[in-house]
Amino acid sequence: MTIIHNRSLDDIDDTAPVLGGNAITRAFSGGSLMRLIGMLVLILILGFLTIYPLSMLLYGSLHSTPPGMAGEFNLDGYRSIMTTQNLMILANTVGISLAKTIPSLTIAVFLAWIVARTDTPFRGTLEVLITLPFFIPPILTAMAWGMLANPQVGVINMVWRWLTGAQDPLINIYSYGGVIWHMCQYSIPFLFLFMVDAFRAMDPSLEESSRMCGASRWTTFRKITLLLMLPVLTSSFMLSFIKGIETFESALFFGLPAGIKVITTDIYESINHRATPDYQYATSLSFAIMGLMFLLVIAQWAVLRGKSFQTVTGKGFRPNVMELGPWRWVTFAFCVLFFVVTVVLPVGQLLLGSFFRFFGFYTYDMLTLEHYRAVFSNSEFWRAVRNTMMLGLLGATATMALGAVVAYISIRTKWRGRSLIDGMAWLPWMMPGMVLGVGFLWAFAMLPGPIPIYGTVWALLLAYIALGTPVAVRVMTGSYHQLSYDLEECSRVHGASWFQTMWRILVALAWPAFAVGWVLTFFGIMRELSASILLYSVGSETLAVVLLKLWANGNAEQVSVIGLMMMLLVILFRWVQLRFIKARISKL
Amino acid sequence: MASVTLENVTRMYGAITAVDHVNLKIKSGEFVTLLGPSGCGKTTTLRMVAGLEKNTGGRISIGENVVSDSDKGYFVPSERRRLGMVFQSYAIWPHMTVFDNVAYPLRIRRKSDKEIRDRVMNALRLVEMEQYAERPSPALSGGQQQRVAIARALVFEPEVLLLDEPLSNLDARLRTQMGDEFRALQQRLKITALYVTHDQSEAMALSDRVVVMHGGKILQVGAPEEIYRRPESRQVAAFFGTPNLLNAKVKDCRPNGGQYYKLDVEGQGWSGECHAATEMPRGTDVTVMVRPENLQIREAGEANGGLSWSGEISQAIFRGPHRSIMVKTPAQTLHVETPSLAEIGIGRPVTVAAPSDAAWAVRN
Numbered sequence: 042m043t044i045i046h047n048r049s050l051d052d053i054d055d056t057a058p059v060l061g062g063n064a065i066t067r068a069f070s071g072g073s074l075m076r077l078i079g080m081l082v083l084i085l086i087l088g089f090l091t092i093y094p095l096s097m098l099l100y101g102s103l104h105s106t107p108p109g110m111a112g113e114f115n116l117d118g119y120r121s122i123m124t125t126q127n128l129m130i131l132a133n134t135v136g137i138s139l140a141k142t143i144p145s146l147t148i149a150v151f152l153a154w155i156v157a158r159t160d161t162p163f164r165g166t167l168e169v170l171i172t173l174p175f176f177i178p179p180i181l182t183a184m185a186w187g188m189l190a191n192p193q194v195g196v197i198n199m200v201w202r203w204l205t206g207a208q209d210p211l212i213n214i215y216s217y218g219g220v221i222w223h224m225c226q227y228s229i230p231f232l233f234l235f236m237v238d239a240f241r242a243m244d245p246s247l248e249e250s251s252r253m254c255g256a257s258r259w260t261t262f263r264k265i266t267l268l269l270m271l272p273v274l275t276s277s278f279m280l281s282f283i284k285g286i287e288t289f290e291s292a293l294f295f296g297l298p299a300g301i302k303v304i305t306t307d308i309y310e311s312i313n314h315r316a317t318p319d320y321q322y323a324t325s326l327s328f329a330i331m332g333l334m335f336l337l338v339i340a341q342w343a344v345l346r347g348k349s350f351q352t353v354t355g356k357g358f359r360p361n362v363m364e365l366g367p368w369r370w371v372t373f374a375f376c377v378l379f380f381v382v383t384v385v386l387p388v389g390q391l392l393l394g395s396f397f398r399f400f401g402f403y404t405y406d407m408l409t410l411e412h413y414r415a416v417f418s419n420s421e422f423w424r425a426v427r428n429t430m431m432l433g434l435l436g437a438t439a440t441m442a443l444g445a446v447v448a449y450i451s452i453r454t455k456w457r458g459r460s461l462i463d464g465m466a467w468l469p470w471m472m473p474g475m476v477l478g479v480g481f482l483w484a485f486a487m488l489p490g491p492i493p494i495y496g497t498v499w500a501l502l503l504a505y506i507a508l509g510t511p512v513a514v515r516v517m518t519g520s521y522h523q524l525s526y527d528l529e530e531c532s533r534v535h536g537a538s539w540f541q542t543m544w545r546i547l548v549a550l551a552w553p554a555f556a557v558g559w560v561l562t563f564f565g566i567m568r569e570l571s572a573s574i575l576l577y578s579v580g581s582e583t584l585a586v587v588l589l590k591l592w593a594n595g596n597a598e599q600v601s602v603i604g605l606m607m608m609l610l611v612i613l614f615r616w617v618q619l620r621f622i623k624a625r626i627s628k629l
Numbered sequence: 630m631a632s633v634t635l636e637n638v639t640r641m642y643g644a645i646t647a648v649d650h651v652n653l654k655i656k657s658g659e660f661v662t663l664l665g666p667s668g669c670g671k672t673t674t675l676r677m678v679a680g681l682e683k684n685t686g687g688r689i690s691i692g693e694n695v696v697s698d699s700d701k702g703y704f705v706p707s708e709r710r711r712l713g714m715v716f717q718s719y720a721i722w723p724h725m726t727v728f729d730n731v732a733y734p735l736r737i738r739r740k741s742d743k744e745i746r747d748r749v750m751n752a753l754r755l756v757e758m759e760q761y762a763e764r765p766s767p768a769l770s771g772g773q774q775q776r777v778a779i780a781r782a783l784v785f786e787p788e789v790l791l792l793d794e795p796l797s798n799l800d801a802r803l804r805t806q807m808g809d810e811f812r813a814l815q816q817r818l819k820i821t822a823l824y825v826t827h828d829q830s831e832a833m834a835l836s837d838r839v840v841v842m843h844g845g846k847i848l849q850v851g852a853p854e855e856i857y858r859r860p861e862s863r864q865v866a867a868f869f870g871t872p873n874l875l876n877a878k879v880k881d882c883r884p885n886g887g888q889y890y891k892l893d894v895e896g897q898g899w900s901g902e903c904h905a906a907t908e909m910p911r912g913t914d915v916t917v918m919v920r921p922e923n924l925q926i927r928e929a930g931e932a933n934g935g936l937s938w939s940g941e942i943s944q945a946i947f948r949g950p951h952r953s954i955m956v957k958t959p960a961q962t963l964h965v966e967t968p969s970l971a972e973i974g975i976g977r978p979v980t981v982a983a984p985s986d987a988a989w990a991v992r993n
């Protein structure tokens with residue numbers, strides 16, 4: 042038995058000439074049967090999470106009526122999306138994403154350089170502070186900015202009018218600028234996390250040798266630093282651009298009121314804001330955006346192929362940071378300013394909003410705790426807290442477990458079908474939350490009656506798992522790559538069975554990555570809005586959904602209270618992560 | 630080619646003194662090695678010469694020109710010092726081919742295409758890499774990267790070549806071969822070289838002069854043989870190989886006619902003659918250094934002149950070219966290297982002897 046277990050890690054078909062018989066008999070001997078069943082189950086799970094909603098999306102786009110109603114197959118959906126208005130929407134989507142990616146990348150590069158390569162004071166603390174906005178659900182900052190920069194009663198504009206006596210507002214968040222600005226707040230820390238270790242890990246002697254060859258600092262930066270960083274910069278650019286096309290919150294909050302539409306909000310509107318939801322239109326549009334995403338992912342892959350340089354040598358490193366002299370206080374101030382604008386201002390607004398009777402009327406006699414009382418005595422709020430926590434804990438655990446298994450099989454084994462499951466797990470990468478939401482909407486509705494997923498929390502849970510799986514797989518893949526095969530083999534040579542090996546060595550050593558990925562997924566679930574808004578129903582609301590409903594009812598004060606509660610949760614989890622899980626996300 | 634002069638060069642990192650008042654003059658065309666344990670300030674010294682690090686005290690000149698004077702606040706940046714440098718990690722740029730790597734310094738200097746082509750190929754020929762010119766540099770082995778790094782450092786005919794542990798990332802065999810090749814190249818081009826290593830055998834094999842450093846200070850400067858045979862302190866003596874270091878007292882001291890003094894010393898249960906650099910009064914505590922390869926094993930009681938100890942063989946290890954033998958004497962256990970063919974019996978009483986010119990005494 043032990044022998045078979047030991048073998049099952051590598052493909053018996055490939056590596057075991059000692060075993061006689063044909064592939065079939067071998068495949069069904071002992072552990073292989075278990076393996077076969079395991080693989081089948083895995084394929085079924087992944088298929089249900091990815092292929093099934095995708096096919097339902099296709100079905101929906103070709104079918105004239107919503108699920109469950111008699112209808113016919115036609116191409117009306119695709120015909121209906123071919124309008125000049127939608128061309129405008131496409132241009133908006135792409136343009137806004139480009140317009141936020143370029144400044145985000147520039148600022149993120151600057152911040153990464155400050156933190157990784159200069160002697161700016163308190164760099165460690167600054168790094169924690171400037172990455173915090175990444176963990177704040179965008180819906181929170183969206184609402185806070187909606188209040189801060191409201192053209193009539195926003196604090197910023199009120200202060201501006203008071204200072205200058207002007208009549209016109211200084212900024213109007215309900216504009217292209219507002220949408221882009223809100224997206225930047227999230228993508229700058231995201232890009233920072235993505236790039237900072239590349240900056241940190243670059244061997245400084247690559248630049249120093251250029252100086253020794255007679256090149257000035259500036260020439261060195263242009264000809265060496267920039268070119269060495271080009272692969273990282275390109276992939277950051279592509280990633281940020283793709284994410285920009287998927288975003289929902291910024292365009293929902295600041296675009297729609299100003300008549301600025303992007304694809305995700307258009308899908309949302311066609312289901313939620315029309316007299317009768319136009320499902321065929323929504324699914325066709327979803328399919329179209331997936332096509333766009335697919336092209337982008339292909340482009341990304343083509344651009345980056347073979348373009349990554351090993352700039353880390355490990356040996357002979359000196360902690361090389363540039364001495365900025367008095368300028369280091371300028372860079373310090375820049376980082377602090379970033380933190381103030383992206384975290385302190387919005388959170389301050391939530392605080393302010395939560396203690397006054399009416400948003401916008403900040404006078405002493407308006408102070409009140411009634412919103413806190415109202416929120417805490419609201420059963421819908423507590424239900425949403427319970428739902429969110431339950432979905433977060435369960436979803437993060439399930440997603441990471443699935444990701445860990447998929448990554449293990451695709452990296453560490455030579456089993457047949459491993460690229461199939463890897464590919465299936467990666468599929469949601471191309472599907473914006475909104476699209477996956479539409480897909481699942483159909484998928485659950487089409488399920489036979491005895492499986493009542495539609496309209497329950499389980500629907501949300503499944504969608505979250507599907508959305509989180511690509512990242513989970515990536516995080517675990519990174520950690521498996523770092524673990525050497527020797528450790529695993531060593532344990533097995535010493536008599537541990539395959540299962541013991543898995544448990545002792547891999548789980549013990551891969552646990553930090555698992556924990557980091559878990560927290561990341563948890564944060565992802567907490568901020569998820571676009572799929573939730575389509576899949577929730579009464580009883581299964583999440584905090585983000587409750588927030589959106591309150592906001593739509595104009596209850597900015599209670600929104601502030603709930604927002605603060607979520608913010609506390611974010612800070613708590615982030616603190617736990619930094620404190621107890623030493624490995625940083627960017628390490629992976 | 631130019632000389633390099635360091636006068637009272639100091640580098641502080643906060644309260645830590647990494648390099649402490651170093652004075653050194655490297656003559657034009659000379660090969661000088663900075664040698665010392667890890668963390669003793671070798672790299673920092675080299676980087677200050679390169680201009681990659683500012684000296685917080687003292688003055689550095691290359692040829693006739695001062696390049697850094699901390700008192701006057703004068704500092705010439707690296708790119709204008711005309712120095713070639715080979716880094717420990719080679720620092721070959723992965724986004725360029727071998728040719729582009731080597732051509733980089735010339736392109737920076739805006740040479741014509743033809744000149745670049747000729748000089749790059751010449752430099753590559755020097756390090757026997759001309760057939761790899763069009764290779765992308767990530768596709769090179771460690772030793773090849775090393776050669777490219779040297780070609781790149783030499784191609785613009787720098788005043789001085791600086792090397793920071795260039796061989797430490799290579800395997801032992803390649804290390805010796807590359808070291809010998811590099812020494813030959815340096816002699817042929819008559820280039821001034823400042824070399825950093827923590828490997829004493831590398832330092833001895835390559836250099837005209839070795840600078841032994843410890844804790845940011847220079848302990849001794851001299852030709853390899855000089856330092857090996859006549860260290861100035863117990864620390865320097867202990868740094869090279871595994872010498873026998875014995876405590877003793879001076880009984881008598883007289884000039885030897887030449888540069889050195891002849892001492893009669895007495896230790897615990899032994900006495901004899903040895904040499905020293907300075908005159909020492911009777912009763913001075915000294916350390917006598919005898920290298921294992923200069924000790925001989927004789928039959929018990931047999932001795933003539935020099936130094937001798939009686940004891941018994943406690944351990945013998947066969948090492949191929951020689952045998953390491955431990956002889957237990959009343960003073961301490963002595964390490965002796967004998968030809969590996971000799972027959973050795975454990976527990977046999979023997980006399981260990983050394984000629985007086987193989988024993989070197991330094992003041993404690």
Ligand SMILES: Nc1ncnc2c1ncn2[C@@H]1O[C@H](COP(=O)(O)OP(=O)(O)O)[C@@H](O)[C@H]1O
Nearest residue numbers: 360642645647666667668669670671672673674
């Ligand atoms: N950037 C730095 N900041 C603080 N201390 C440093 C720095 N660089 C080097 N040191 C210290 O200076 C000393 C000498 O370092 P180095 O010159 O690298 O030694 P070596 O090359 O001989 O191993 C060490 O104690 C090291 O810790």
Ligand SMILES: [Mg+2]
Nearest residue numbers: 668671672673
């Ligand atoms: Mg060093």
